[in-house]
Amino acid sequence: MRPEYHFSVPDNWKNDPQRPIFVDGEYHYYYLYNADYLAGGIGTSWRRATTLDHVSFVDHGVAIEKFTNANGDCWSGSLVIDAENTAGFGRGAVIALVTQAAVDQVPEGRQAQYLWYSTDGGRSFQPGGDDPVLADPDIPDFRDPKVIWDGSRERWFMALAEGRRLGFYASPDLATWTRVGEFARDDLGLLECPDIFEMTADDGSSQWVLGVSANAKHRGMPATYAYWTGAFDGSGFVPDALEPRWLDWGFDFYGAVTYPHHETSGEEDASLRHAIGWANFWDYPHNTPTLVTDRYNGDDMIVRDLRLVRERDGYALASTPTAALTQYTTRLHRLGDLEVDGDLDLDIHAPAYDLSCEIEWDADADCRNSDIGFEVCRAGGGSRFVAAGLDMSGPCAYLDRTLTVNPTRGRTQAPLDTSAGRVAIRLLVDRTSVELFVGNGRSAQSHRVFPLAGDAGIRLFARGATAVFREVTIRELSVPTAD
Template sequence: MRPEYHFSVPDNWKNDPQRPIYIDGKYHYYYLYNADYLTGGGGTAWRRATTRDHVVFRDEGVAIPKFSNANGDCWSGSVVVDEHGTAGYGKGAVIALVTQAPEGRQAQYLWYSKDRGRTFRPSGTDPVLPNPGVHDFRDPKVFWDEARSRWFMANAEGNLLGFYVSPNLRTWERVGEFRRSDLGLLECPDLFQMTADDGTSHWILGTSANGKGRGLPATYAYWSGAFDGTSFQPDEGEPQWLDWGFDFYGAVTYPHHKKDGTEDPSLRRSIGWANFWDYPHNTPTLVTDGYNGDDMIVRDVRLKRGDGGEYYLASSPTAALSNHVKRTHNLGDVTVDGTKDLNVMSLAYDLTCDITWDPASPPANVGLEICRAPQGGRHVAAGAYLKGPFAYVNRKPTVNPTGGESQTPIDPSSGRLKLRILVDRTSVEMFIDDGRIVHSHRVFPLGVDDRIRLYSHEGTATFKDLKVREIRVRQGK
C-alpha cells in the first residue's frame, strides 16, 4: 500500500516535517523518525532526504540520532545556514535549533554540522533558549532578518507564539508574541515574506492549529500582515487555512531557489504530514508494508490578491510532478445526467476538469467517485453539493483512519467548479479553482479500488477537458 508518488518513510515511523534547507544545489529535508516504532520503542531522531525537484527524494539516513545525549530525543526545530558565521562555527556553517525535553522540560538546543548538514553534533548540553516555566515550549522556527542583521525565532508556547531575536543563535531575547485563545494548541510556527502577484510585498505568519471546536480545520492556519522585527500585525483577525481536509498537519513552507542559488520571493513550497494526532496509528500499512508515515504532495505556493483586496496563499502540486506522468487519458468533454463510469483504471493519478452546469437549473450533487471498488461499495466522493452549497471530500465510504467529510462553501451561480484531484494509494487531495481551497485526506483503498465514476444527480453537468494522468515515481534509495 506504499504510495506511488508521495514521500513515505523507508520503515517504521515519521511525523513532523522540518523546513527543507537549500545546500549545494539540493534541498535537504529533515523529518522526525522513530526506528523502533514497530517494536514499541519511543523517541524520535532527525532523518534526512534530499531532492532537486520536490518529487523524487533520496534517503540519506539519520542526521541526528535520538537519545544521543542526556537531553533525550530530538523534536521539531529548524535548520539554517549561518552565512556570516555568527554562531562561531565558521561562515556557511549548517546549524539546527532543536527542541529537546530532559526530565519533561521542553527547551531549545543548538546542534551544528561539519559536513554540510549530513550529521550534527550538540553544542554543549545547556539550552540556548531555556524554558521559563511553561508546559509547551517547542518547535523553534528561525530565519535571518536581513533588514535588522540578526536572527529571529518564532516559538510555539501553548496558545501563543513567542518571538525572540539573537545576534548569534546562542543568546536570545524575547521581544514579543502572537496570542490566540480560540485555535487550540499552536505548534510548528512559520513566518516569511512573499511578493504577491500584484508586485507588493507581505509577511505571512503560519502555525499548525486546531479549529475543530469552531467548525474549522486542524491544519495550517495563516495570516497576512506586517512584521517590524519584533511583532506581527495581521490584516484580519480570522485566519485563513492552507488546507481544509483532515490530514495536513505540522506543515512547513520553504523558499524556492533560482539556478544561481538566490531565493525567489514570489514562490515558496509547502509539505505537510499526511496524518493527525487524533488517530496517528490507524493505518493498515503497518501490516502490509511495515511503516507508518507519508506526506502530502509538495505544493508550489504563491501569494495572490483576492477580489476584496485581501491576500491569500494559492497552492498547486509542485510543477515537476508533470515530469513523472507515464500515461495521459484525454477524455474531452463528458456530459453526465446520472452516472458514467470511465474506462480508466489506476491507483495513482492526477485528474483535472472543469465541471459546468446551467446556473438557472443546477443539479443537486455533482462530482466523482474515486478509489472506487469494481462494484462501487467502496469509494471516495469528491465534488459539490449545490443545494448546500459546498464542495466536499467524503472518505467515509472507503477504508480510512476515522470517518468524515470536509466541506467548504462554493457559489452555484457561477455555473462552474475547477478541480484538480491527486489520487495515490494512501491519499486523496482536491485542489479547487486556483488552489486557495484544498482538501487533503488519508485513505486506504484496496488494491482493486482503481475505478472512477462521474455523477450528476437531479440535473445535468459537463466535465470539460477531463484528463487523467497516471503517475509513476521511482524514489531514490
C-alpha cells in the first residue's frame, strides 16, 4: 500500500515535517522519525531526505539522533543557514532550533528550545551545548520554534507555540532570546507548528503571512493549517481579518510547513513558496494498514506550490500540486469533453493518478439541489468509493471518505463560488490518499484513505443537473524508487 508518488518514510514512523532548506543546489527535508516504532520504542529523531523538484526524494538517514543527552528526544523546530556566523559556528553553518523535553525533570516533561549545529551542510548535527537557549517558563506547552532572519531589523526572529498563543522572540545570535510580543487566540484549540514569512502577491505588493497548525473542529472548521495575512513590525503581528483562512479544509494536512522557492542560481523567488503537510492527524495516528502490508506508518500529502493572490476580501494563498509532478506521468489519457446526466463510468482503472478538468453547468438553471463530481477508489459493485464533488445546495466543494476504508468516516467541505457556472478541478489519487483542488487552488481538501486492492474505478456523475466535464485528463503517476 505504499504510495506511488507521495513521500513516505522508509520504515517505522514519521510525523511532523520540518521546513526544508536549500543547500548546494538541492532542498534538504527533515522530519520526525522513530526507528523503534515497530518494536514499541518511543522518541523521535530528525531524518533527512533531499529533493531537486519537490516530488522525488532521496533518503539520507538520521541527521539528529534522539536521546543524545539528558535533554530528551528531538521534537519539531526549524533550520536556518547562518550566513554571517552570528552563532559562532562558522559562516554558512546550518543551525537547528529544536524542542526537547527532558521527561525525567518533571512527570509530564519540561519543554525547552535547544540549539544544534552542522558544519557539513546539514548532513549531521551536534548539540551546541547542554543548556537550552530558551528555557521553559513553567507552562505545559512551549515548543515548535520557527526562526527567520528579520532583515529590516538585522536580527533573528522566532515564533513559538505556547498553548493558545504564539510567543514572539528576537535574537542577535540564535543563542540569546528576548521576548518581544505574542499573538493569542482562544478559539482555535491548541496551537502548534507556527509559520511566518513575507511574500510578493500577484498584484506586486509585499505581504506578511502568519500560519499555525490549529484545531477548530469544535467550531465546525478544519484542524489543519490556519493562516492570516497582516502587518509585522518585528515584535507583533496584526491580522487583516479576525478569522483565519485555511490552506486545507480536509481531515489530514497537519503540522504543515512552508518554504521558499529557489531559482537555479540560489536566489529566492518571493512570489512562490512550497508547502508540505503530514498525511495524518492525532485523533487516529496509529490506525493504518500499512503497518501490516509495508511495515511503516507515515506519509505526506503532495508538496504544493503556493502563490499569494488578491481577492475581493483580501489576500489568500492559492495552492496547487507542485509543477514537476506531471513529469512522472507513466500513462496519459486525454478524454476531451464529457457531457454527464446521471452516472458515467470510465474505462480506466488505476491506483495512482492526477485527474484534471473543468466542470461546467448552466448557471442560469435551477441547480440548487444538484450534486456534480467523481467517485474514485471505486469498488466494482460500487459499495466502496471516495466521493469528490460540488454540492450546489451549499454551495460547497466536498470530499467524502465515508464509503471506503479509512481512519474515521466522514465528509469535509469548503466554500464554493458557483456564480461563473464553471470551476477547475484537480483530483490527486494515490494508494493512501485523495486530494481535491478546486478553482485553481483557491481551496484544497486532503484525506487519508486506504482503498482495498482492486478498488480503482472512476465514475463521473451529475445528479439533478446536466454538466460538461471539459478537457478531462488523467495522468497515471509513479515516482521511481531512488537507488
